[in-house]
Amino acid sequence: MHDNPAVEPFADxxxxxxxxxYIVLDGPDGIAITLTAEAAVATGRSLLEAGESALKRGRDQSGEI
Incomplete structure (x- = not known):
């Protein structure tokens, strides 16, 4: 995607x-955020919707159903 690995999306x-x-989300490379329960639930829903949409687009582009 980019020549700089620091701007590549995380796969983990x-x-x-x-x-x-509070909810603490620990990510790769030491990334961490702290959220209220409400913000964590909203973020989780948003991530699920976006992830599912991206997966569907990938299937659509590859010709899979």
Whole structure:
């Protein structure tokens, strides 16, 4: 995608945990964000929709059903 590996998309999934009532999402290369429960749920739904859409587009472009 890019010549600079620092701007390549991550292929590894993040791991979410609960700490002090907040959700901490630990991602690859030390990336971490802290979210409220509400923000985590909304983010999770948004990620699922976007991921499923991207997978469908990939299948559509490859000719698979």
């Amino acid at each position: 999934a993040g791991v979410a945990t609960v700490e002090d009532g």
